[in-house]
Structure formats: structure tokens, C-alpha cells
Amino acid sequence: MEIDILDFIEQCRDLAKQALGKHAGEPASGGFARWVHVVLHCFRVEDGHSYRETPNRLKYMAEVRDALGLDRDELPDHTTIYKSFDRLKMWVWRALLRVSAQQHPQSGHVALDSTFFDRRRASSYFRQRAGRTIQTLKVTTLTDVESLAVLDVHIAARWKHDTKSGPQVVRRNADDLQSVAADSGFQDWHTEYEIAAHDVEYLVHYRGSSAKATANNALNQAKGYSQRWMAETSYSTTKRSLGDAVRALGWYRQFREIVLMFAITNIEPLCEPL
Numbered sequence: 702m703e704i705d706i707l708d709f710i711e712q713c714r715d716l717a718k719q720a721l722g723k724h725a726g727e728p729a730s731g732g733f734a735r736w737v738h739v740v741l742h743c744f745r746v747e748d749g750h751s752y753r754e755t756p757n758r759l760k761y762m763a764e765v766r767d768a769l770g771l772d773r774d775e776l777p778d779h780t781t782i783y784k785s786f787d788r789l790k791m792w793v794w795r796a797l798l799r800v801s802a803q804q805h806p807q808s809g810h811v812a813l814d815s816t817f818f819d820r821r822r823a824s825s826y827f828r829q830r831a832g833r834t835i836q837t838l839k840v841t842t843l844t845d846v847e848s849l850a851v852l853d854v855h856i857a858a859r860w861k862h863d864t865k866s867g868p869q870v871v872r873r874n875a876d877d878l879q880s881v882a883a884d885s886g887f888q889d890w891h892t893e894y895e896i897a898a899h900d901v902e903y904l905v906h907y908r909g910s911s912a913k914a915t916a917n918n919a920l921n922q923a924k925g926y927s928q929r930w931m932a933e934t935s936y937s938t939t940k941r942s943l944g945d946a947v948r949a950l951g952w953y954r955q956f957r958e959i960v961l962m963f964a965i966t967n968i969e970p971l972c973e974p975l
Contacts, residue, residue: 704972704974704975705973706765709968709969709972713743713744714740716801717797720793721736733781733785735793737769738789740769741769742789746943746958756777756778756782786954795960797960798851798960801850802852804971805845807845807848807850807877808845808848808879809879810846810847811843811878812883813843813871813887814842814844815842815863818837818838819947820947838858838947838959839861840854840856840936842870844931844935846925846929850935854870855870856959864886871896875900875901878901880901880925881903882904883903883904884905885906888907904925943966
């Protein structure tokens with residue numbers, strides 16, 4: 702989706718300040734406020750720039766610098782931007798994801814699904830030296846079926862079964878949910894019992910063609926199970942817009958990068974299209 706970059710920067714600025722709250726003005730690296738670094742990382746990922754390219758691009762974008770309160774002669778160095786991604790903890794990016802989702806209508810009806818992001822492109826040499834053989838990261842998303850806003854993300858390098866990661870994502874958001882639609886990979890009685898305990902209706906597809914499975918699946922269809930495909934649409938949109946691979950080297954940076962990508966996907970529809 703092609704959007705007005707200045708509008709995107711302004712949206713990110715407002716949401717970053719809201720996500721950080723009282724910590725927004727605190728310096729993160731190089732004396733620049735935390736919210737500035739959050740917006741710079743949004744800008745970097747949205748346009749696919751490297752850390753070195755980001756300050757260079759800003760030199761020729763006066764309106765963007767004005768929106769960030771940056772002077773052309775005092776732009777943060779690329780190493781400063783790189784280090785700030787380490788200093789900004791995961792809660793910052795999760796808070797940005799949460800406030801970006803809140804800008805969209807919340808129906809209370811969500812879809813639960815999993816996808817994978819490639820980490821082989823980060824650096825084969827680095828992975829070999831570090832002795833890491835994991836080539837993909839498993840990502841479980843919770844998506845509002847009406848607005849397509851991604852409400853929450855769970856990422857794992859060691860692939861847990863869907864029946865383990867699914868309830869964890871639902872549990873964190875149970876207070877705001879009315880129903881959850883999920884495919885057969887998320888179906889077992891432990892999961893159904895746990896989600897029902899949160900007073901959330903669980904529309905999960907049953908395997909097989911037994912009378913119980915057929916009746917349950919027919920009932921789920923009548924209650925809106927068919928909207929589960931919205932989850933696939935949300936992460937398909939993210940991958941087409943921002944790529945299906947992570948570029949960071951460290952696993953913790955890769956986790957933050959994925960959360961940031963979904964936050965950007967939430968922010969893009971709020972911006973003026975080109």
C-alpha cells in the first residue's frame with residue numbers, strides 16, 4: 702500500500718508518544734527522545750532502508766525532519782539508531798502495536814492463526830558462527846475480523862503447537878473479546894476449556910466427519926466462523942508490504958522487528974493513500 706510518507710510519520714509520532722506515555726520524552730540514545738527513535742525505526746522499516754540510509758534520507762526530507770523536530774546538521778548517526786533498537790525493549794513495540802490497533806473499530810470478534818517468517822536471509826555467516834540452525838520463526842496473530850487490525854502477536858523460535866501458543870494470546874486479550882475463530886490446529890479440549898473459562902466463545906474447526914464434528918462445524922459456520930480468513934489476509938498484507946523475512950541478526954531483535962512490522966500494517970490504513 703503506497704501512502705503519504707509525511708502523514709505516516711505524523712501518525713507514528715502521535716502513536717509513539719501515546720504508547721510511551723510518560724517515558725516518551727526520555728532520551729534513548731544519543732540524547733534524542735525515545736519517541737523520535739520509535740518513529741525513525743517505523744520510517745526505516747516502512748521504506749526498507751538500512752540503518753546507514755536512514756539519516757542520509759532524512760537530510761533531504763525537510764518536512765519529515767520538522768515533524769520530528771530534528772535539525773539537518775544534528776541528525777542521529779546510523780550507529781545511534783542501531784543501538785536504540787537494542788535499548789528500546791519489547792514492551793515499547795507491543796505498546797505501539799496495541800495503540801495502533803485501538804485506532805481501528807474493535808468488534809470483539811477475532812481470528813486466531815499462525816504463519817512463519819524467514820530468518821535465513823539475516824546472515825548465513827552469522828548463523829553458522831553462532832551455531833544456530835533455526836531457519837524460520839513461528840508467529841501467531843490475533844486479528845479483528847472486521848477492521849483487520851492485528852491486536853496481538855506471539856513469536857517463537859522453538860515451534861510450540863498451536864494449542865499451546867493460541868490460549869496464551871487469547872488470555873492476554875480476553876477482557877476485550879467476545880469470540881475467537883480458529884482452525885483445527887488449535888483444537889483440543891484443554892484449549893477449549895481454558896478459553897471458555899474466560900467467557901469467550903471459541904469457534905474452532907473440528908477434524909473428521911463424525912456426527913459431533915459435523916454438528917459443531919455447522920454451528921460455527923452459522924456463528925461467523927467463515928470470517929477466520931481475515932487472519933490470513935492480515936499477515937499476507939504484512940508480508941506483501943514489508944516482506945516475509947527478518948533482517949536483524951539477534952533473535953531478540955528479530956522478535957521486535959516482527960511486532961513492529963504488524964504495528965506498521967495497522968498504521969498504514971490510517972494514512973492518506975497516494
